[in-house]
Amino acid sequence: MRYPLIFTRTIIVAFLSLVPCAHAFEPLPDKAPAPADNPQSEAKIALGKQLFFDPRLSLNGSLSCNSCHNVMTGGTDDRPVSIGEAGQKGGRNAPTVWNSAFHSVQFWDGRAATLKDQAKGPILNPVEMAMPSAEFTVARIKSIPGYVEQFKSVFGGNDPLTYDNIAKAIASYERTLITPNSAFDRYLKGEKNILSEQAKRGMKLVTDIGCTSCHTGINFNGPTSLPLGQGFYQKFPMFTNNPYIKNYKLDQDMGRFHVTGDAKDKHMWRVPTWRNIALTAPYFHNGSVPTLEEAVRVMASTQLNKKLNDSQVEDIVAFLNSLTGEFPEQTLPRLPVTTGNSPLSGN
Amino acid sequence: MRYPLIFTRTIIVAFLSLVPCAHAFEPLPDKAPAPADNPQSEAKIALGKQLFFDPRLSLNGSLSCNSCHNVMTGGTDDRPVSIGEAGQKGGRNAPTVWNSAFHSVQFWDGRAATLKDQAKGPILNPVEMAMPSAEFTVARIKSIPGYVEQFKSVFGGNDPLTYDNIAKAIASYERTLITPNSAFDRYLKGEKNILSEQAKRGMKLVTDIGCTSCHTGINFNGPTSLPLGQGFYQKFPMFTNNPYIKNYKLDQDMGRFHVTGDAKDKHMWRVPTWRNIALTAPYFHNGSVPTLEEAVRVMASTQLNKKLNDSQVEDIVAFLNSLTGEFPEQTLPRLPVTTGNSPLSGN
Incomplete structure (x- = not known):
């Protein structure tokens, strides 16, 4: 049994999205699948x-x-x-x-x-x-x-x-840009002491209050099993009786509706990944929220209608920090030269 | 004797700049000197x-x-x-x-x-x-x-x-961005067959017609022995009785004059390097000349008042191509994260 007892391998589907429930965390694989018409070489x-x-x-x-x-x-x-x-x-x-x-x-x-x-x-x-x-x-x-x-x-x-x-x-x-071996992944693979107690509290909290109903799967952005092209969308914001909506202009962009024109897609968004989220400030689709702490408060309020106290926020942020992976070293490519006429000369 | 007989170790100084003369080619060192107040680590x-x-x-x-x-x-x-x-x-x-x-x-x-x-x-x-x-x-x-x-x-x-x-x-x-071991450098160090006959003709030609009076030193942009801060400037264009000046707007920028305000600095420019020049189109201070062939024609005309035929141009370009060095592999740095507030959030 590799996972803590509180997590079971439950498949999360969209209709459960607001129901706190037990579920399975999944480590990041080392390789990503390639579509049949574009094999890797x-x-x-x-x-x-x-x-x-x-x-x-x-x-x-x-x-x-x-x-x-x-x-x-x-x-x-x-x-x-x-x-x-x-x-x-x-x-x-x-x-x-x-x-x-x-x-x-x-x-x-x-x-x-x-x-x-x-x-x-x-x-x-x-x-x-x-x-x-x-x-x-x-x-x-x-x-x-x-x-x-x-x-x-x-x-x-x-x-x-x-x-x-x-x-x-x-x-x-x-497809090669994968960041394995975050503290979280290593924890899932058996290094039980790699997470701080605070991060472990955060991990329990995101499950208990319902964040992981949507932030699930290997990328924390929807069920891993979804076929290519089938998005995992959620309404954002769900609850508007809070000051964040106006302050951060969170409801001005209607998301997927602008793609489909379908009224049921108003304010529907692809659930964003949690991996490496400590490195990707500022937050939300309009980048209006500057810190991870504030992002956690906003999401609890707008999606779960919950007000978190400071220590809850800190616990969750500690858990999110454990999702920063290892970045494989990138060597810079040499770019082929524009011998003779530069294609940019005319600009 | 490491150099061909036609080249002798003559020190080129500015007043010789239009006088064709024999001179010494110099290979690129592996390391560049660092100023005393900024040692490398x-x-x-x-x-x-x-x-x-x-x-x-x-x-x-x-x-x-x-x-x-x-x-x-x-x-x-x-x-x-x-x-x-x-x-x-x-x-x-x-x-x-x-x-x-x-x-x-x-x-x-x-x-x-x-x-x-x-x-x-x-x-x-x-x-x-x-x-x-x-x-x-x-x-x-x-x-x-x-x-x-x-x-x-x-x-x-x-x-x-x-x-x-x-x-x-x-x-x-x-200071670490150095491209050693061009074909030219390897030739100077003894690999006599690494240059094509065409490149060798080009090498002789740039000396014979006077290009290397200014394009001298390890970077082909002035005497190597100049102390830091002492520039090697030349007037450009020297000769204006050709169509290039107007076509390429080569005389609209007065170069060093804009720094010093001194009339004798009108149209004075730091001599540009020849190293890796085959990779740096377009050419000249205003980037107006799209190809290396054309750049060679323009320089011969505006600086030496000479009209080169096609085969002379090709020979010189073959030589200039031999000045492309080896580019040391660069790994991308990891940039330190803006935890919390991104300094760009307000923009």
């Missing part, structure tokens, strides 16, 4: 890493994927909302790229099923990387001889340098 | 690397030193002029950070004597990283607990986290 991962760090994927050549999903940190950009081309601000807080391979959908509103589809978004978003079209993006990458060779070797076929393959390669790299 | 280099890659040194947290001086490439940003905060454009082409420790002055106009003084500039430049003041910068870095600890351990003393020490750490990291 060393060469594809290396190509994807180059593209992930290459600012030539943005119109002016000043931003890369890593600009907002910074792997040197918790995988975000330390900002409430991201800064795109020409200083434009996005509407939502950048989600972490670490462990994103374990999500069943991507983006705060789940509008992409896969990492590949997610990667296609920001490149063309006019307030993010601002490339005018997929064709323009492909033409720019084709103007860099080293990439032409690499796509040929990685993907083969007649026309290997496509927008879809750019996204596939990026997704392959992202 | 492993911990200081590691801290400097974190700061070099940390976007929190820019006002909105969207740009780091590496954004414009990208070590994943030839050390530049592939753009004519750099993009700063809020999409603002700078006035000049970003010089490479690789081998910059061997320059006797920094910036196109030599307005900083040392890497440390250079590092202080872009952080506070309103069109670059746009931090409002040194005090603001220090306060922000002080808000990151990990940095406070590291500065204490690296610099010691009562007040180790200062703007000067931020710049010292960055300079220490930059």
